[in-house]
Amino acid sequence: MVSGVQMQYYKVCKRKLWLFSKGIAMENEHERVIEGKILHERAYPRLEDREILVDDTFKLDALDKEYVREIKISSKMPEADRFQMLYYLYELKKRGITKKGLISYTKERKTEEVELTEKDESAIEKAIKEIYVILQSPSPPRLKKLPYCTKCAYYEFCFALEGDD
């Protein structure tokens, strides 16, 4: 089964998705990731249902009557964040639970509401299939420079290259 992070990485960078899924993870000591972890620990102190692991595969930050909630440090990757939320909503719907999603960019004091449409559902289904195809590959997708590479925890890994002698 696909995790929420994998779904997000699928939208951000397929190479990152592949590496992460093979255990070649770089998140551990990256400062931005540590910051995110602390943010998650402190988020939603008033909600009781926090950090809910569903079927051992994806973890919801928090859940209330109306919303699945997800907390993010910055809104730099809105499309990927939205897709991750859609995936949660899709999986919950399959289990007979219908909710809306709410993404909180707490540092920017901004929220984003997400609703699952039929079109989204088929997009998610297509993404799940593609993720499996990507992970079948014995090697990672080739390095492709993206504008946000330098901010990524995998930057040093990807760009540890030698020039021509």
Added chain:
Amino acid sequence: MLRDHYIFSNGRLKRKDNTLYFFDEQENKKSLPVHQTDNLYIFGEVDLNSSLLNLLSQHDVHLHVFNYYGFYAGTFCPRNKKVSGFTVVQQSVHYLEHEKRLYMARSFLQSAVHHMLRNIRRYKEKTEQYVKNIEEEAKKMDSATTIQELMGIEGRIRQHYYQSFNAILKQDFIFEKRTKQPPQDPLNALISFGNSLCYTTVLSEIYKTQLDPTISFLHEPSTKRFSLCLDLAEIFKPLLVDVVIISCINNRIITQKHFDFLDGMVLLNEEGKKRFIKEWDEKLSTTVQHRKLKRKVSYRYFIRLECYKLIKHFIGDEPYKPLKAWW
């Protein structure tokens, strides 16, 4: 910024709640910032207990132990959190297939030779003949078909290389032949001590990655040592250790009085070790602008980048090209 701490005195390392203290024999207390520590090097005779090791494990601190003579004894490695079975399987493939293993072994040596030549070319007038000899010997690497052959070439190159130190070094330090366990003259003592520091530094960087330190290519994987460290150290010994040795001697940071002469064995004394480590630490934190990362990178971090390049090679991403200092 994470850093390393070195303990030379005898005493006791103690955990009190979540803080780390060192008590010396006179019961003087010194606190060590466990949050900001990457490695602890123990040269003195130090007592410690399991509760302390648990604290080190929580903060991912490596504890390296050296014996009375300054030789590396072993490391306490916190539970390794970076696990990728996939990577280890692929790393093994590159050991098992002869051509692949040969490629790795040759790459490490090419980098080593590049850095050796880089060191002695700085003293051109004095080392011309040695440079020629090494270049001549290095040509044979391309046609070598076994690891033993490569090792033989490496041994001969290193002999020429260390001989050239006699032309470079300003004080009365003389190289006759390489002697280890125990080193029999001051220069050998410096080389041995420096190499063991290099080895533990490489180990602590490998541990931050998914590589398996026991699967090596140039050196036969052994049960006694993390032999991948020896492979990678080939690259970094001439780039880091030898440069520090030459500068310590030629700038008179270390002189004959910094050695203990015991029958047939020569060792750096405490003051000598301290001086060497100070220079070593400074070298590791010196930065260079990386031409691909477009960032400043410390010499220590270059070791990590080399690990990343190995992983990329093993998983079929980017063929391994060893570091050849370009600056």
